[in-house]
Amino acid sequence: MSQSFQIECSDRDGIRLLSISGYLDAHTAPAFERAIENELRSGNVRLVVDCTGLTYISSAGLGVFMSYLEEIREKGGDIKLAAVKPKVYQIFDVLGFPQLFDIVDTVEDAEGRFGLQGGARDGRL
Amino acid sequence: MSQSFQIECSDRDGIRLLSISGYLDAHTAPAFERAIENELRSGNVRLVVDCTGLTYISSAGLGVFMSYLEEIREKGGDIKLAAVKPKVYQIFDVLGFPQLFDIVDTVEDAEGRFGLQGGARDGRL
Amino acid sequence: MDAFERTFALHVPSSTGNLAMIRDFVASIGAKAGFDDNEVARITLAVDEACANVIEHAYSLDETRQVTIRATLDSQDLSFEIVDNGRGFEPSQVSEDDVAELIRQRKSGGLGMRLIRAVMDDVKYQITPGEKNELRMVKHIKRG
Amino acid sequence: MDAFERTFALHVPSSTGNLAMIRDFVASIGAKAGFDDNEVARITLAVDEACANVIEHAYSLDETRQVTIRATLDSQDLSFEIVDNGRGFEPSQVSEDDVAELIRQRKSGGLGMRLIRAVMDDVKYQITPGEKNELRMVKHIKRG
Numbered sequence A, B: 001m002s003q004s005f006q007i008e009c010s011d012r013d014g015i016r017l018l019s020i021s022g023y024l025d026a027h028t029a030p031a032f033e034r035a036i037e038n039e040l041r042s043g044n045v046r047l048v049v050d051c052t053g054l055t056y057i058s059s060a061g062l063g064v065f066m067s068y069l070e071e072i073r074e075k076g077g078d079i080k081l082a083a084v085k086p087k088v089y090q091i092f093d094v095l096g097f098p099q100l101f102d103i104v105d106t107v108e109d110a111e112g113r114f115g116l117q118g119g120a121r122d123g124r125l
Numbered sequence C, D: 001m002d003a004f005e006r007t008f009a010l011h012v013p014s015s016t017g018n019l020a021m022i023r024d025f026v027a028s029i030g031a032k033a034g035f036d037d038n039e040v041a042r043i044t045l046a047v048d049e050a051c052a053n054v055i056e057h058a059y060s061l062d063e064t065r066q067v068t069i070r071a072t073l074d075s076q077d078l079s080f081e082i083v084d085n086g087r088g089f090e091p092s093q094v095s096e097d098d099v100a101e102l103i104r105q106r107k108s109g110g111l112g113m114r115l116i117r118a119v120m121d122d123v124k125y126q127i128t129p130g131e132k133n134e135l136r137m138v139k140h141i142k143r144g
Ligand SMILES: Nc1ncnc2c1ncn2[C@@H]1O[C@H](COP(=O)(O)OP(=O)(O)O)[C@@H](O)[C@H]1O
Pocket: A059, C049, C053, C054, C057, C058, C084, C087, C088, C089, C094, C108, C109, C110, C111, C112, C113, C114, C133
């Protein structure tokens, strides 16, 4: 599993950036879930997930996004997805995720949207 | 097969450069063999095979080098291998190819050796 | 592509750690069938989901069990059969809440079968619990 | 790695076009066994050579035949079995001229079996022509 999926975390202007790479499937989703849990436990609710290096996602990975969205928005934050490759985006698309999640082209866009909205939910749900 | 193995040919100072990429196995070796046949038919016997893009070789690929070496050297030329990746080089090594073939680090080195030796065989066999 | 039918099969221990291998297997066959990269990725997803369900639900992560994926490729269709002899279930009783509702309920699961159905042209379960549970799914090959 | 034995199997039509799939299969298992990249490449080569021989010699490029590769991984060994029911041959009668001699004779073949023997720790053929020809090869796993 070591080379199959990686998460790198960093802080950018009060926003927590999680850069994920490799594949997010039933095998690696638990590691991603632990990372999100960690952020919530540390009180970080303004999350940007940089998907530049994400090569694949299956329902187990999608499920992690799905299960934390409500809690994060309730706490005044959001989980925004940035730089999703077309091959991966089409999977989000099949399930209508783009209507429910804030998915933007670049990490900067995601940060900008936090700036505009403060921590508030963007009212799409 | 289209994306699995490619050959690009070019001329450099009276030397014929064949750049091969992808994998050279029992499936793709016939295409490489045809390319070498072509060169011989056109009278090109000073050949450098640039292996920069070669990711894999099996006995079928090694066999192409093996079967033409004698004829090419008899005609006053040579087939030199350049820029073989370590993972591929170890396969040449298992069979003692480095003692029989002129395998060098770069295409420039290979060209240089043709310069020094003219078209003559290098006496290693 | 040739006229005759070609069959492929892969057997791996029932572990999510083997899903990547399963995806490589499916992607190779998808490319042989002439599907483009995006289509190959979707077909690969469908088989991954089906196998993840076998590994997690049918065999409850028991790595001593085996997952078998059979693929058949002819000039019209690429079909996959995933067979298990595990727990079994009643596919018609699996509820399909919409995703907004699943999010409200903070669910992390329940997406797999709908992804399979969204991607493949034909999806059939044949369940005989404890004996043999079979999922057969077909993707038509569109010729240009 | 876990203590129990894990088995994997791949079945593909007997065509050199499927050797790349076979190599992906072997490389995945080699990595699971903990071999480094260079070792994985050598093991992959050995299985490729064995399968290429089945495809070309045992089945004479008849794509309607099937090649089966079985892999077994435990804490000590990674083993492969390649079984065919094709032509058969007498491994001890295959001459092993040295490479310089093959070059003098302008041969393009005759390297496969020596590569297999050079790479693997144990190589055994069991030949029953027309019935079942089996090649079993083992690579020991060295623990650091
Ligand atoms: N092969 C299977 N064996 C047993 N139960 C299954 C199988 N496939 C699906 N199920 C059942 O159907 C439910 C829905 O599956 P799915 O839509 O893939 O979502 P998830 O796997 O995330 O729960 C599963 O929770 C499980 O109860």
